[in-house]
Amino acid sequence: MILLISDLHLEEKRPDITRAFLLFIATRARQAEALYILGDFFEVWIGDDGMTPFQHEIARALRELSDAGTHIYLMHGNRDFLIGKRFCREAGCTLLSDPHKVQFNGEPVLLMHGDSLCTLDVSYMKLRRWLRNPLVLLILRNLPLTTRQKLARKLRNESRAQTQMKASEIIDVTPEEVIQVMAAHGVHTLIHGHTHRPAVHELEVEGQSARRIVLGDWDRQGWALQIDETGFNQAPFELTPA
Numbered sequence: 361m362i363l364l365i366s367d368l369h370l371e372e373k374r375p376d377i378t379r380a381f382l383l384f385i386a387t388r389a390r391q392a393e394a395l396y397i398l399g400d401f402f403e404v405w406i407g408d409d410g411m412t413p414f415q416h417e418i419a420r421a422l423r424e425l426s427d428a429g430t431h432i433y434l435m436h437g438n439r440d441f442l443i444g445k446r447f448c449r450e451a452g453c454t455l456l457s458d459p460h461k462v463q464f465n466g467e468p469v470l471l472m473h474g475d476s477l478c479t480l481d482v483s484y485m486k487l488r489r490w491l492r493n494p495l496v497l498l499i500l501r502n503l504p505l506t507t508r509q510k511l512a513r514k515l516r517n518e519s520r521a522q523t524q525m526k527a528s529e530i531i532d533v534t535p536e537e538v539i540q541v542m543a544a545h546g547v548h549t550l551i552h553g554h555t556h557r558p559a560v561h562e563l564e565v566e567g568q569s570a571r572r573i574v575l576g577d578w579d580r581q582g583w584a585l586q587i588d589e590t591g592f593n594q595a596p597f598e599l600t601p602a
């Protein structure tokens with residue numbers, strides 16, 4: 361059995377989500393061969409050298425899961441794209457590139473965070489290209505922590521202000537981009553997060569029926585996609601009461 365989650369946006373301000381996640385990895389995820397976390401695992405990440413006690417606690421919990429035999433795969437989201445090798449070593453997880461192609465139940469499946477599919481969001485796409493440039497990343501990683509904290513706060517405030525002004529279709533994925541990416545990778549199943557719109561969308565890729573599975577974000581409830589011999593099934597669950 362394989363589990364996929366995304367968009368937990370873990371932060372100290374949401375102990376309910378943290379509790380639900382710690383319970384999830386101590387129970388359900390223990391039964392899984394692999395756990396895939398498809399981005400925006402943390403609400404913010406300014407660098408492995410700036411890990412807070414809270415973030416170390418999450419790393420420790422992941423490490424326990426991986427020591428117990430579950431493979432953990434982590435993909436960057438737009439919030440936590442500065443997660444690096446040090447965190448992954450500490451947490452016992454493997455960093456995946458975006459997109460990443462896998463085989464589930466003998467079927468090729470493409471995994472993405474999903475932000476790169478929102479091509480109509482021109483200003484964000486420009487920022488994304490800039491922030492994924494290796495030289496920019498090198499400079500960012502070497503800025504003092506306090507500067508990075510300020511930058512992260514500024515980026516989040518700007519993205520919040522802009523998102524409120526944009527039409528909903530702009531921050532959703534571009535259908536043509538989805539078809540193009542799926543065709544280019546030769547898959548008929550795509551799994552991604554980012555949009556916070558959990559669903560299964562049927563579509564056609566090169567004349568064949570295909571599907572796009574969108575993972576849910578953890579907010580009022582948690583979401584996990586489970587892949588086993590019965591197929592691909594996503595269901596929400598209650599966050600643990602205090």
Ligand SMILES: [Mn+2]
Nearest residue numbers: 400437438554
């Ligand atoms: Mn995202």
